[in-house]
Amino acid sequence: FFLAMVLVLSLVLFANIKIGVVLPMTGGIAAFGDMTWKGIELAQEMYPEVLGEKIDLVLVDNRSEKTEAANAVSRVIDKEKVVAIIGEVASAHSLAGGAVAERKRIPMLTSSSTNPLVTNRKKYVSRVCFIDPYQGAAAAIFAFKNLNARKAAVFIDVEQDYSVGLANFFKKKFQELGGNYFIEFFKTGDQEFSAQLTDAISKNPDVLYITGYYPEISLFARQARMLGFNGPILAGDGAEAPELIKIGGDAVEGLYYTTHFHPKGAATEMTKVFVEKFKEKFGFEPGALHALGFDAYLVLRKAIEIAGKADPKAIAVAIRQVKNFEGATGMITINKNGDAEKSVVIDVVKNGEFTYVTTVNPAAE
Ligand code: PHE
Numbered sequence: 001f002f003l004a005m006v007l008v009l010s011l012v013l014f015a016n017i018k019i020g021v022v023l024p025m026t027g028g029i030a031a032f033g034d035m036t037w038k039g040i041e042l043a044q045e046m047y048p049e050v051l052g053e054k055i056d057l058v059l060v061d062n063r064s065e066k067t068e069a070a071n072a073v074s075r076v077i078d079k080e081k082v083v084a085i086i087g088e089v090a091s092a093h094s095l096a097g098g099a100v101a102e103r104k105r106i107p108m109l110t111s112s113s114t115n116p117l118v119t120n121r122k123k124y125v126s127r128v129c130f131i132d133p134y135q136g137a138a139a140a141i142f143a144f145k146n147l148n149a150r151k152a153a154v155f156i157d158v159e160q161d162y163s164v165g166l167a168n169f170f171k172k173k174f175q176e177l178g179g180n181y182f183i184e185f186f187k188t189g190d191q192e193f194s195a196q197l198t199d200a201i202s203k204n205p206d207v208l209y210i211t212g213y214y215p216e217i218s219l220f221a222r223q224a225r226m227l228g229f230n231g232p233i234l235a236g237d238g239a240e241a242p243e244l245i246k247i248g249g250d251a252v253e254g255l256y257y258t259t260h261f262h263p264k265g266a267a268t269e270m271t272k273v274f275v276e277k278f279k280e281k282f283g284f285e286p287g288a289l290h291a292l293g294f295d296a297y298l299v300l301r302k303a304i305e306i307a308g309k310a311d312p313k314a315i316a317v318a319i320r321q322v323k324n325f326e327g328a329t330g331m332i333t334i335n336k337n338g339d340a341e342k343s344v345v346i347d348v349v350k351n352g353e354f355t356y357v358t359t360v361n362p363a364a365e
Helices: 002-014 030-046 066-078 091-104 132-146 161-176 194-202 214-226 242-252 269-282 288-307 312-319
Strands: 017-023 053-061 084-087 108-110 125-127 151-157 180-186 207-211 233-235 256-259 344-350 353-360
Touching (some): 017 030, 017 066, 030 053, 030 269, 030 288, 053 066, 066 084, 066 091, 084 091, 091 108, 091 125, 108 288, 132 207, 132 233, 132 344, 132 353, 151 161, 151 194, 161 180, 161 207, 180 194, 194 214, 214 233, 214 242, 242 344, 269 288, 288 312
Parallel strands (some): 017 053, 017 084, 084 108, 108 125, 151 180, 151 207
Antiparallel strands (some): 344 353
């Protein structure tokens, strides 16, 4: 009996804490998965333990697909028996995967899904990033005040909840400020935007606002320039991946986008530590998704600490008790809806590099 007790005790004591990570490691937006994972890897290397136990990460690829986004969450919960999940990247994927996590009562923390519906009326899904009403407003203010735009052509990817939502929040704020807009549609995977662009350009917009992800944005910018549009192009956080510049080339020079982080916009002491360690490990400067992945791991680890045990329900509650936590992207407070309230960074592509412009707080405008 004594021996059995020792065995059980040591199992309990040395059982690692298992966390699932669901990301797009292949498929359309694989660059996002790669960036997020690098941030998570670094965080685990720096903080490998919590409550005296080792944290084990189980990475599963959602192949950049909605059905796989849900399947992958089921898999880490049912097969791997994780106590929490970090994921996913695209809002459509977090909506699909989050529904499963909510039903199975396993906390899921997304690093970068910004559509408000991702956490809406959920107890188990939270995020370490701002939400799109905020991001859309920041873009509208920037377009109106900094770019002096009065007429915007808004391009919407009808397949992405992220894009549809972000475009709507932009429109609302831009109109409020006194600007007007018109809309053009496209969908994920499109390679040809000349019909929409020709129509848009004929209406003489001051700015093209494209909400979507880098594969489409890079081609879109090339075609916009080829068709003779010389004005500013503005995008959302979905623009930032090295591929944007690789594919977009000269056409994305001068492209502005709203995002979460830039190493030059150092927000906290942790930003400096993060940037240093990241460069040491990977040999290049980190971007927004690297920083957000890093923060998601740290916030989840903090929540496990607050919970005092690796219990899914307690962790879910504790995530929303994280206040004024010093992350790489800024001070993180998770509110009762499971959302983080943070400022928006604006970057521009300059000489083939993502360059810091400014940090804005749309709530204050
Ligand atoms: N915000 C995007 C979404 O919700 C995801 C994203 C964030 C992509 C940051 C790139 C960088 O779908």
